[in-house]
Amino acid sequence: MRILIIALVVLCTAVTGARAQGDFSNRLVSLAAPGANCIAVSEAAGMVVVGQRVVTNHHFLVYKLNADGSVAVPPAPVSFPVPDQVKALKVHPIGMTLHPRLPLLYVWRDVEGTKPDSAEEKAVYDSFDHALVYALANGTMVQTNIFARGTNFLCEQVYGHLTVDYSGRRLFVPNLRDPARQTAIGYYDLDEKGQPVPIPVPVPGTLDGYGVSKYETKVLPRWINVQSFRPHTTGLGMVAPNPTTVVFSASQGLGVWDTENRRGYLGGFFYSGLGDHWIAADPSLPVVFLAAVNSHLMMRIEQADGYPTLMPQITWGVSGAAFQCRPVVIPGKPPRLALGGTTHIYVTDLDLNGKFTGETKILIGQPAPVKALAWSPKFNRLYAAVDKAP
């Protein structure tokens, strides 16, 4: 009899827990900010950073986290330095990512308002750095590095999702271009402090009689032309399960850059009709998820060491949805995938292998398009940056 009562109590607890797990409405933290377009949640530093793409005198809103993961208001506005030469242009963050181990935030920013081959564009190439590194601590962010300047960086980009590989050894960046003005992606090796490692660059005009140049070190990316896979923006997302291989969002599918193989350096998995899409993943699942821009098409495909493999699963999610941001994986048993729409957030059930089960819950009531999502395993909360009108 006693065993039966204990079993009943355990069963009731499990059922209640499962219900709580499936109900996301009380775990959603919606942060409405004008022009919100990217978000990062640092559990270690106890803060949420929302990037803004609007005409304001600041570029981020920083929310301190309470002990239960709720946010303290009002948020603190934070700005990054803008060189005088480009102050007349609109400058904003377009992507951000956290280091997997260190309390560091990597930000990709861009300008708006230049014309091709104009004086403004030259000023951007000469003076504007696209990448910033911030140290996060106790609800504050302190800039520790700034780099990525020159003619091999595209400007006027809308999306700029960058990523650090799961081990924290490489920072992969979008929005590069090769000398022929074709799209490219690149990477910086990171040192043990998470800062980009300078690489040796030959000094022009120093070639000696032995055919050897003098070298200086500069923080420059190693890059690759991906024009045939992604002729326009490369900023819709990257996933780097290891330092040597990165999966990136390509036209009609996924691209993979094998940085260790010179003979077969690029691979692509394409599916007719996929269009443009964000991609996302989580270290807990060997899967890459795709969410089509302004559509309700979703896809998942396994990855093995960063190489897409086996058959994809393609599904039309909730009818009428129009995805507005990168999805975010909610690890757990079972895992889930959260997607942001124009006025809704969708939470799709996955099985333990990361396959869509066909069940989707809708969290309604968002006042404006959901432009960025982030999940906190520690607080068990979903943070949404909502693009509220100024």
Next chain:
Amino acid sequence: MKQQSSKTRTAEPELRPPCPANRLRRFLRTRSRLSSSALMGALLVCMPVLLHAETIVLDASSCDRMAGIAEAAPRQSWALTEIGPGMFSNGEVSLAQGRSLLIRFPLESIPKGNRIVHAEFIVPIIWGYGNEPRFYLWRTLADWGAGVCHLYRQTSPKLVPWTKPHAGGISSDRATRPTDIVRVSITENKTINVTEDVELWYTGAAANNGWLLTVEDPGNYIRVYSPVFAYLAMWQLRITFEPEGQ
């Protein structure tokens, strides 16, 4: 569409006594030597069998495993074509020496208790290049899965290499002899008789690890519509089966 002959196949042991349908097929093959009345008689005798036979058509959308393996991209799973130097994708299949396709159709849609009467595999060819281009269709023996590539038949959750790279192990990675060697030249749907392979898989005499399509002759290559990018319905496996014991 012209049916491809299977001259290169070895005689395999008879799995079971010949069924009436097989007898009918053999009978029809020799029909030129028989009188029309005998032919009509045979048809009447076998009519009940024919009425019970069913045919299902599986296209590439029903495939549960597929991969493109290439020597030049030894860890990629979808290296079905090289669209530019060093750039591989699944947008098309261009079979060449060192670049091959693995494809598996699940057979669970055939109800238990049947026997395979006939099976044919249709491969939509774009063009063949080189000196008498031809591809080899092999039954894959080794199990393969996530991360399959030129070097490994599986990399997740653990690395398992092929016996020889590129599923090259004869009698271990792939069958001892090819199911068929198919000559191609122009745009056409090649129909390959795969009855014995499907029969082996369906009866459980061999594990269904799908087929491997290769080009073995240096310098030749064959372009085929992609079974995964956009032309899924062009790849077909047609299987005719009938209740066992008929």
